Amino acid sequence: MTAPDPSFVSFPTRLAPITVPIALGDRSYDIRIGAGLLDDPATWQGLPRASLATIVSNVTVAPLYAERLAAALAPHYGRVLRIDLPDGEAHKDWQTLDLIFDRLLAEGADRKTVLFALGGGVVGDVTGFAAASYMRGVPFVQVPTTLLAQVDSSVGGKTAINHPRGKNMIGAFYQPLRVLCDLGVLGTLSDRELSAGLAEVIKYGPIADEAFLGWIEDNLAALLARDPRALAHAVRRSCEIKAWVVGQDERESGLRAILNFGHTFGHAIEAGLGYGEWLHGEGVGCGMVMASDLSVRLGLMPPAFLDRMVRIVERARLPVRGPALGADRYLELMRIDKKSEGGEIRFVLIESLGRAVMRPAPDEAVRATLAAHTG
Structure with missing residues (x-):
């Protein structure tokens, strides 16, 4: 539609x-x-x-x-x-x-x-x-x-x-x-801005609510068509999840970091392009695909999860491949990320639908993900 x-x-x-x-x-x-x-x-x-x-x-x-x-x-x-x-x-x-x-x-x-x-x-x-x-x-x-x-x-x-x-x-x-x-x-809103917002809606499913992810898949056409009741539910459920997370961890000392699913890769895209070329939500959408790939490479999720995330991000009219900044540049930018500790990049990854974890990943796995989803 x-x-x-x-x-x-x-x-x-x-x-x-x-x-x-x-x-x-x-x-x-x-x-x-x-x-x-x-x-x-x-x-x-x-x-x-x-x-x-x-x-x-x-x-x-x-x-x-x-x-x-x-x-x-x-x-x-x-x-x-x-x-x-x-x-x-x-x-x-x-x-x-x-x-x-x-x-x-x-x-x-x-x-x-x-x-x-x-x-x-x-x-x-x-x-x-x-x-x-x-x-x-x-x-x-x-x-x-x-x-x-x-x-x-x-x-x-x-x-x-x-x-x-x-x-x-x-x-x-x-x-x-x-x-x-x-x-x-x-x-x-422009169509592009609407899609960018959907990236942040989509993220709540993998990190906290498997049923909500299914609802988003079933209602993407209605959301893209700006159906008021679909948008009301999407905003409400997203805010409920974020309110619960923030109530547990206001200053991102632990749990709140899961809200950054896709953001480590996404922020690197935005910074690498000098801000403004990609919208934030476009970076997050592509970043979720990369984080899903990394979750699969590390054995946390089956390959079908990556396929599912690629489909939903594509259907939301968001990019699923990042710009060709080069793996070294991506890694350099991601080491500046606020979740990094001592230069070690910590990624928000999915270990089961509705449950996210934050953990480091070997550079070789990250490079493989970048090779598969950039350029």
């Missing part, structure tokens, strides 16, 4: 909201999922009031949704400021972060100023890092506008910018006050 042009995708005005809690003690918060949340006054109840609210977005998303968000926030804040960042992974850096700081300082933002991250993963990560750093911490709310951000990057408090030598290497753990996933905004 061919996904419709985004301009012709319509969602119900309202879809009964779903709440998924993140249990982190005094840092606990809710993920709210539904259609029409941006315009629902109940969405904004219970958030702290301040003299200034700041919407941080980008030049692509802001023209679509910033005015609606500003109108919703206006009754609750003395002023609503807007900061529009350049769009794209290539701008997830110090220079873009400073654009936020410069404007906050120029406008006299204080410690009670609330930042609202309106955009995809880049906007959410950069805004969260700015919130964690400005005056040593100000409150912020995630308003993700991509599928990838709704099911992954907006949830769990990871904030970061990229460094030329590695992705997300500079950042902080800093939880939002709330995550608001308005499914209606997914209607304006």
Whole structure:
């Protein structure tokens, strides 16, 4: 089934909201999922009031949704400021972060100023890092506008910018006050961005929920066609799994690392290409194929698992072969990965459907995987 042009995708005005809690003690918060949340006054109840609210977005998303968000926030804040960042992974850096700081300082933002991250993963990560750093911490709310951000990057408090030598290497753990996933905004995603988001949905099956993987396979056509109820279930189940994992391991000292299935290879692709050529989800999709291959090579999974992952990633319209960076370059980049210890690369691998492990792999096995799935 061919996904419709985004301009012709319509969602119900309202879809009964779903709440998924993140249990982190005094840092606990809710993920709210539904259609029409941006315009629902109940969405904004219970958030702290301040003299200034700041919407941080980008030049692509802001023209679509910033005015609606500003109108919703206006009754609750003395002023609503807007900061529009350049769009794209290539701008997830110090220079873009400073654009936020410069404007906050120029406008006299204080410690009670609330930042609202309106955009995809880049906007959410950069805004969260700015919130964690400005005056040593100000409150912020995630308003993700991509599928990838709704099911992954907006949830769990990871904030970061990229460094030329590695992705997300500079950042902080800093939880939002709330995550608001308005499914209606997914209607304006490009087909490519939608597929990129599906990569992060797919990953939850192999690492935590075999039944969910089967559901994704059965419902991929509906997801690609942006069926609202299929998307609602995908976002909800993804958030439930991530909420459970983050609740067990907020700062990625152990269990949370399983959420990086496919990311070690994927981040190497992104960094090796200089960011921006491949979307993050495209790198993750291809990285899951590589990690599945490595799981088979190390005897953890049967060959049929790799075949299954190749099929589902291909059906999601994601790449299954990485760029020809050369095995040495891949290994160099992966040794900078945050999960590496003492220069030893640690991969998230699957040992049974619904169960992931993190372990090193011999270089020769990694090279064999790269030879089979790059170029």
